Amino acid sequence: MLARLRRRRPVPQEIQSEPPVLSFGSWAGLDAGSVVQVCHPRWRGVRTVTYAFGDPVIECSDMAGWTDALIRRLSEAGVRVVVIQGWPPGSGDFARAARSAGLNVKCVLHSSPAQHGADPVEALVADEVLDLARTGVLSAVGMVKAGVAEAFASLGHPVIHLPNRAPIVGDLRRQELGPGLQVGVFAEPFWRKNVTTQLLAVGLLDEASAHVMTRPSNRYLDGMRIIEHGELPYDEFLSLQASVDLNLYVTLSECHPSTPQESYLAGVPCLMSRTSSVFRSDEDLWELTTVDEADNPQAIAQAARHLLEEKDEAIRRARDWIFYNDQIAAEAWEAFTAS
Numbered sequence: 001m002l003a004r005l006r007r008r009r010p011v012p013q014e015i016q017s018e019p020p021v022l023s024f025g026s027w028a029g030l031d032a033g034s035v036v037q038v039c040h041p042r043w044r045g046v047r048t049v050t051y052a053f054g055d056p057v058i059e060c061s062d063m064a065g066w067t068d069a070l071i072r073r074l075s076e077a078g079v080r081v082v083v084i085q086g087w088p089p090g091s092g093d094f095a096r097a098a099r100s101a102g103l104n105v106k107c108v109l110h111s112s113p114a115q116h117g118a119d120p121v122e123a124l125v126a127d128e129v130l131d132l133a134r135t136g137v138l139s140a141v142g143m144v145k146a147g148v149a150e151a152f153a154s155l156g157h158p159v160i161h162l163p164n165r166a167p168i169v170g171d172l173r174r175q176e177l178g179p180g181l182q183v184g185v186f187a188e189p190f191w192r193k194n195v196t197t198q199l200l201a202v203g204l205l206d207e208a209s210a211h212v213m214t215r216p217s218n219r220y221l222d223g224m225r226i227i228e229h230g231e232l233p234y235d236e237f238l239s240l241q242a243s244v245d246l247n248l249y250v251t252l253s254e255c256h257p258s259t260p261q262e263s264y265l266a267g268v269p270c271l272m273s274r275t276s277s278v279f280r281s282d283e284d285l286w287e288l289t290t291v292d293e294a295d296n297p298q299a300i301a302q303a304a305r306h307l308l309e310e311k312d313e314a315i316r317r318a319r320d321w322i323f324y325n326d327q328i329a330a331e332a333w334e335a336f337t338a339s
Contacts, residue, residue: 018041020060022056027076030056032078032079032080033078033079034077034078035080035081035337036055036057036079036082036083037050037053037055037083037084038057038060038084038085039059039060039084039085039088041059041061042061043088044237045110045258047059048234049167049256052164052165052258061088062089062090064093067090070094071094071098074103075101083105083107083108084105084106095107095138096137099136099138105137105138106337107129107140107141107142108141108142108143108162109125109142109144110144110255111126111255112148112253112255114192114253118191129141130157133157133158139339140160141157141159142161142162143160143161143162143255144161144162144256145254145255145276146256146276146280149162162329162332162336163325163328164329165333166261166265167262167265169238173239176243177209178209180208181205181206181209181246182208182209183208183245183247184244184246185202185212185248186240186241186247186259187251187259188213189214189215191252192253194250195212197295198297198300199216199221199224199226204298205301209226210224210226211227212227212228212229213229213230214230215228238266241262241263241268244268245308246268246269246270246304247263248270248271249272250271250272251273252273253275254272254276255276256278257272257278260272264314264315267315269307269314273290273292274290275294279318281321285318288314
């Protein structure tokens, strides 16, 4: 009797991840010799810069369930290079299978050593990617954070520096957010994004309201005017970024962030921390748009006031810097995907 019950027990079915989304509409739309990128649909920063590189994109949240189908389609289309951006789940097995099928596979990593030291998953990804490069599964690895590729290369790892291209920002619909100073603090509220410190800085600005995606749970912030918008579709997020008077992105660890560049391209000044190479080559712009005390609300507020006083100059120079360095990044991408 027990044996019959065991036989009748339903077998759990493996749940396949959501199907991949193709930026190019259909496989018939791919030209032979194309470069195709892969990214996670919900890793907003990585997704943004993936599209900025300009080549066709496959958005996939978990490569494991789609490896065979994707490799077959990529091979039939005559794709020349596959670039995995940010290493979605299942990317390791996908890369091995793609290499065995004769595809040229590369990877771009968007994390930093600070993240590797605090987030075990980030460290495991870096180790896996470097192992696959060492054994020839990956033909090239790019790292977007300035200075990191050189450090890894000095240890014998085959990596190069590959800066992100500028995000694509089109015409934006600006919203009316009310009177007073409107400040965006739109990073996710986890440790390295430093949201609580930045909100405390907003509290030091006269008649200021803070706009966030997700409000931190700290009860001591209850006396502030904080408007929570939730996670928005990308176009609505850009619209909100463009509607405030000032954006703060004073984070504790960055690689080559898109959010500040989106802000300046939308015509809104954005204060950053000194954790990336963005604007570093223009010393005056760097001094104006960054703050060195990232965990000091008073220092952030003081730097924010100064940036608002010089916002027109900051926006003009920032846009010039972005357009110039985007050309450098475009050339680096062409070299990275050339062979």
